Amino acid sequence: xxxxxxxxxxxxxxxxxxxxxxxxxxxxxxxxxxxxxxxxxxxxxxxxxxxxxxxxxxxxxxxxxxxxxxxxxxxxxxxxxxxxxxxxxxxxxxxxxxxxxxxxxxxxxxxxxxxxxxxxxxxxxxxxxxxxxxxxxxxxxxxxxxxxxxxxxxxxxxxxxxxxxxxxxxxxxxxxxxxxxxxxxxxxxxxxxxxxxxxxxxxxxxxxxxxxxxxxx
Amino acid sequence: xxxxxxxxxxxxxxxxxxxxxxxxxxxxxxxxxxxxxxxxxxxxxxxxxxxxxxxxxxxxxxxxxxxxxxxxxxxxxxxxxxxxxxxxxxxxxxxxxxxxxxxxxxxxxxxxxxxxxxxxxxxxxxxxxxxxxxxxxxxxxxxxxxxxxxxxxxxxxxxxxxxxxxxxxxxxxxxxxxxxxxxxxxxxxxxxxxxxxxxxxxxxxxxxxxxxxxxxxxxxxxxxxxxxxxxxxxxxxxxxxxxxxxxxxxxxxxx
Numbered sequence: 001x002x003x004x005x006x007x008x009x010x011x012x013x014x015x016x017x018x019x020x021x022x023x024x025x026x027x028x029x030x031x032x033x034x035x036x037x038x039x040x041x042x043x044x045x046x047x048x049x050x051x052x053x054x055x056x057x058x059x060x061x062x063x064x065x066x067x068x069x070x071x072x073x074x075x076x077x078x079x080x081x082x083x084x085x086x087x088x089x090x091x092x093x094x095x096x097x098x099x100x101x102x103x104x105x106x107x108x109x110x111x112x113x114x115x116x117x118x119x120x121x122x123x124x125x126x127x128x129x130x131x132x133x134x135x136x137x138x139x140x141x142x143x144x145x146x147x148x149x150x151x152x153x154x155x156x157x158x159x160x161x162x163x164x165x166x167x168x169x170x171x172x173x174x175x176x177x178x179x180x181x182x183x184x185x186x187x188x189x190x191x192x193x194x195x196x197x198x199x200x201x202x203x204x205x206x207x208x209x210x211x212x213x214x215x216x217x
Numbered sequence: 218x219x220x221x222x223x224x225x226x227x228x229x230x231x232x233x234x235x236x237x238x239x240x241x242x243x244x245x246x247x248x249x250x251x252x253x254x255x256x257x258x259x260x261x262x263x264x265x266x267x268x269x270x271x272x273x274x275x276x277x278x279x280x281x282x283x284x285x286x287x288x289x290x291x292x293x294x295x296x297x298x299x300x301x302x303x304x305x306x307x308x309x310x311x312x313x314x315x316x317x318x319x320x321x322x323x324x325x326x327x328x329x330x331x332x333x334x335x336x337x338x339x340x341x342x343x344x345x346x347x348x349x350x351x352x353x354x355x356x357x358x359x360x361x362x363x364x365x366x367x368x369x370x371x372x373x374x375x376x377x378x379x380x381x382x383x384x385x386x387x388x389x390x391x392x393x394x395x396x397x398x399x400x401x402x403x404x405x406x407x408x409x410x411x412x413x414x415x416x417x418x419x420x421x422x423x424x425x426x427x428x429x430x431x432x433x434x435x436x437x438x439x440x441x442x443x444x445x446x447x448x449x450x451x452x453x454x455x456x457x458x459x460x461x462x463x464x465x466x467x468x469x470x471x472x
Contacts (some may be wrong), residue, residue, distance in 0.1 A: 143382055147375050151365050160361050161379060162355040165386050168393035175397065196389070207382055214374040 003079070003089050007096030010069075014046035016023040021101045022108060025058035029112045030187065046072035048126070048177035052170050054093040055105050055130060056163070059137040062101040063145040063158055066093055067212070073150050080216055086209040094142045094205065103135035118181070125180040129193055136197040139204035140165050169196055225306050228445045229454040235438040243440070246431035249318055253424030261417045270334045274418075277327040279426035280320045281345075284352060291359075292384040295377035305441075307373035308448070310380065311363060312440035318356035318431050324349055332349035344395040355383045369448055401424060 011018055032050045033043055070076040070093075080088050109130050113123045144162035148154035174190035225231050257275035291313040298306030328346060329339045340346070362379055366372035451457050 091446060109371060114218060144377075147362060147379060148365075151362075155364055157365055160354070161358045164351050164358065164390070165382070167236075168386075168389050171393045171397040192393075203385065207378065211375065211378050214378060215373070 003092040004096050007093055008099060011096065011100040014095045015179045016106065017062075018100050021058050022104050024061060025054050025105050026058060026112070028054040030115075037077075042180070043115075044117040044119075045151055046120050047113060048122075048174040048181070049170075050128075050175040051109060051112060052127065052133075052177075055109070055134065055173075056137065056170060058105055059101060059134060060141060060159060060162060061155075062097070062167075063162065064148075064155060066097045066142055066145045067149055068145075071216070076212070077216060080212065086212065087205040090142065090146075090208045090212065091205040094138050094208070096141070098135050098138040102138055106134060107111070107129040118177075122177055122180045122185070125186045125190075127175045128190060129173045129176040129186070132190060132193045132197055133169045136169050136193075136200045137166060139197070139200040140169075143204055143211055144217055146208045149212070149215040169193065171195065174192040193196065226303050228305055228308070228449055229452075232304055232445055232458075233441050237444075239438050239442075242343040242431045242435035246435055246471050247283045249424055249428030253389060253428050254354060256417060256424055257421035261297055261421050268437060270331065272448045273327050273331045275421050275425050277324060277331060278422055279429045280327065282325050282426055283429045284317055284321040284349065287313055287320060287433060288352060288355070288380075288387070289384065290391065291317060294469060295373075295380040299374060299377040299381070304373075304448070305445075308441050308444045310377065311373070312444055313359050313433075314363070315440070318353065318360065320429070320433075321353040321356060323366060325353065340418040344391075344397075348394045351394070352387070355387075359383070367463060380433050438454050 026173050029051055032046065036042060036046070067076060070079070080086060082089065084145050105129060107163045110123045110127055118126065141158070144158045144165075146156045147161065151157060172189045172193040176186040176193065179189055225234060253275065261272070261275075263269055291310045294306045295310040295312065296309060297303060325346070328349070332341060333339050360378055363372045363376040366375055366434055431446055446455055446458075
């Protein structure tokens with residue numbers, strides 16, 4: 001809990017970092033209409049995929065921030081030798097990352113969905129799917145961030161390691177929005193998305209803790 | 218009789234053993250390849266729907282099998298290395314990764330060569346093709362992570378963890394891609410409903426699969442020998458070995 005509060009406070013003091021992720025999401029999702037053309041029918045049919053991919057990338061570029069600063073100033077080593085279970089501390093740090101980088105994207109998404117001419121009920125599903133799916137992105141991404149800690153070229157390496165593992169989340173998330181667009185129930189997709197998040201909630205902190213022990217030694 | 222398996226977990230003991238095994242597996246691979254090619258190109262009948270072009274499955278299907286099996290074997294070695302802290306297991310995992318990536322690439326390339334005459338397209342977003350592509354990404358991620366960490370012990374353990382995470386994810390990815398594909402249903406190709414194969418075709422495929430197995434073992438052993446020499450270059454047994462080989466003797470003599 002204290003770790004969570006500390007990380008949030010640190011992020012709040014460096015607000016521009018948070019804004020960068022958000023602006024990245026905005027810019028990426030605004031590039032597609034410029035590249036493809038402004039027809040509303042085309043845009044609304046590609047919207048679920050484009051918005052989800054943009055959210056994926058926005059979550060990914062901020063991954064290195066979870067551990068890098070703490071690794072540089074040595075507080076990560078303190079956490080490693082702390083009496084509390086490392087997986088729990090890691091979970092707190094991941095939660096902070098999600099609140100700082102995931103939640104703003106979720107809140108901003110309906111606005112961009114409007115630009116893509118998504119109907120109202122699809123917008124609701126979009127927010128719901130992002131809300132259920134982005135925690136899985138932070139959790140899985142943390143494993144990659146921990147593995148590449150202090151490795152040269154870690155930014156690109158994280159992308160190579162983490163993006164293939166993001167594919168199920170992308171499929172179910174974009175699938176939920178597309179299903180509601182076509183007048184079908186999105187419930188199956190949302191349930192699977194929640195299952196992905198819950199599974200990674202159990203396994204990812206343990207794997208991340210193991211990866212940190214390997215990386216820091 | 219009880220064999221002390223742990224004896225062979227030492228690189229010093231395993232190095233000569235691997236050297237003795239390589240020719241056996243290499244010859245077996247050559248024999249099986251020749252037999253498999255004979256069965257698949259001469260004995261197997263021409264498919265009445267697909268003509269002669271179907272014969273690429275004798276390479277394609279075993280390569281796809283191997284790409285998946287090698288990933289599991291690699292993760293098993295990596296997990297063993299992580300659990301028992303055994304050097305050799307991690308080296309085996311590292312030695313298997315490039316072969317697995319090559320088989321994955323081979324499966325993709327032969328698949329697209331087959332797809333062009335059959336489906337009229339080089340690439341179709343079929344569930345199997347897509348998951349094979351993702352498997353290639355997983356292999357490349359493993360190789361990239363290992364090669365970007367300088368400390369070999371850390372590289373081993375980080376790679377092992379990544380391989381284990383990948384193994385947990387592979388079924389999830391496979392089923393998500395499958396469901397995604399059935400929902401979209403853009404193409405009308407159904408690979409699941411392939412017609413029953415003739416027995417000779419199956420025989421050819423199995424012979425080729427055996428050949429690929431033997432090839433994999435031979436190449437992985439060769440590669441692990443190189444890795445062993447590189448990692449253990451400062452130990453006494455490698456120094457003794459380098460004195461025994463004729464090429465280094467001539468170098469030493471020249472000095």
